[in-house]
Amino acid sequence: MTIKSYIRSIPDYPKKGIIFRDITTLIKDPLGFRMVIDSFTQRYIKEHTDFDIIAGIESRGFIIGGALSYTLGKGFIPIRKKGKLPAEVVSYEYDLEYGKDTVEIHKDAIKKGDRVLIIDDLCATGGTAIAATALIEKLGGIISEVAFIVDLPDLKGSKKLKNKGYNVHSLLEFEGE
Amino acid sequence: MTIKSYIRSIPDYPKKGIIFRDITTLIKDPLGFRMVIDSFTQRYIKEHTDFDIIAGIESRGFIIGGALSYTLGKGFIPIRKKGKLPAEVVSYEYDLEYGKDTVEIHKDAIKKGDRVLIIDDLCATGGTAIAATALIEKLGGIISEVAFIVDLPDLKGSKKLKNKGYNVHSLLEFEGE
Numbered sequence: 001m002t003i004k005s006y007i008r009s010i011p012d013y014p015k016k017g018i019i020f021r022d023i024t025t026l027i028k029d030p031l032g033f034r035m036v037i038d039s040f041t042q043r044y045i046k047e048h049t050d051f052d053i054i055a056g057i058e059s060r061g062f063i064i065g066g067a068l069s070y071t072l073g074k075g076f077i078p079i080r081k082k083g084k085l086p087a088e089v090v091s092y093e094y095d096l097e098y099g100k101d102t103v104e105i106h107k108d109a110i111k112k113g114d115r116v117l118i119i120d121d122l123c124a125t126g127g128t129a130i131a132a133t134a135l136i137e138k139l140g141g142i143i144s145e146v147a148f149i150v151d152l153p154d155l156k157g158s159k160k161l162k163n164k165g166y167n168v169h170s171l172l173e174f175e176g177e
Numbered sequence: 178m179t180i181k182s183y184i185r186s187i188p189d190y191p192k193k194g195i196i197f198r199d200i201t202t203l204i205k206d207p208l209g210f211r212m213v214i215d216s217f218t219q220r221y222i223k224e225h226t227d228f229d230i231i232a233g234i235e236s237r238g239f240i241i242g243g244a245l246s247y248t249l250g251k252g253f254i255p256i257r258k259k260g261k262l263p264a265e266v267v268s269y270e271y272d273l274e275y276g277k278d279t280v281e282i283h284k285d286a287i288k289k290g291d292r293v294l295i296i297d298d299l300c301a302t303g304g305t306a307i308a309a310t311a312l313i314e315k316l317g318g319i320i321s322e323v324a325f326i327v328d329l330p331d332l333k334g335s336k337k338l339k340n341k342g343y344n345v346h347s348l349l350e351f352e353g354e
Contacts, residue, residue, distance in 0.1 A: 027253045028252040028253060028254050028286060030252045033253060056240070059236045059239055059255070059261070062236055062240045066240035073211065074207055076204045076205060080236070086187050086190050087187060087201070109201070
């Protein structure tokens with residue numbers, strides 16, 4: 001089994017014409033979950049481990065980021081939706097297809113010059129990931145890489161991140177499917 | 178350093194008179210995070226590993242549950258707020274101090290007879306944890322244990338869980354502090 005084969009595709013979710021790529025079927029399988037974490041660990045244990053801390057994007061990024069923080073011996077920082085973090089935060093508002101959204105990070109989560117790996121389950125239009133890079137840079141952090149299990153290159157999020165100069169890594173793609 | 182010493186206490190959050198126990202300062206420290214995951218792993222790798230899968234409660238339960246799923250070689254199931262899961266769900270509504278909340282689980286997350294470890298960061302009144310046990314039992318699952326980093330025994334959540342017959346485990350307590 002490949003990692004990709006564990007992912008469930010749900011047609012017309014959250015709306016008509018969209019195919020939702022659901023990782024819950026991947027991570028509920030012990031081997032599927034292990035393959036994901038081992039793939040990232042292998043990458044970052046070698047030459048790409050030039051970061052100090054891992055930032056996971058709420059909520060699915062927490063599952064992957066938590067495991068990876070353990071395997072790599074790094075601390076974990078949550079990037080959360082507005083109003084969820086208890087201490088002083090910096091915020092970043094960004095546009096969605098309809099309306100706006102805001103993500104936040106604790107002000108003391110990162111020190112100036114810290115190198116950060118950002119992790120989430122899936123890259124679509126890249127809005128939340130770009131917001132995450134902005135938050136970390138507001139605090140003086142440096143983005144080492146932005147990593148996903150799944151990239152949807154048709155939606156151009158990973159391209160946008162690369163055009164901004166960030167390293168982007170994903171384990172697999174769904175393209176034109 | 179003890180695990181407890183890494184936890185930040187925030188007075189009057191989310192409202193006057195409440196002391197919020199913030200685990201973000203614990204998990205952003207590589208040693209703090211490792212102590213937490215190793216403590217749970219030590220427990221469950223020995224005689225208490227009579228479960229098939231780990232269910233984490235959104236959102237902080239995802240960070241701990243993801244890491245623990247990896248160390249123990251188990252799959253991970255998310256228990257989420259209403260409307261977040263893409264496939265068919267079962268729901269459970271429960272009372273909060275003011276108003277109601279609903280948690281959901283995918284119908285195919287658990288098979289009848291599966292033994293489940295439920296994990297979250299903190300046990301206060303126990304409302305969400307009890308809702309999580311109800312969801313798993315609706316699907317025919319059996320609760321092996323409910324585990325937390327922090328228990329607040331003054332708020333009686335862990336007592337309620339024990340009175341319902343569940344095994345409860347926490348790494349540390351804040352009591353009368």
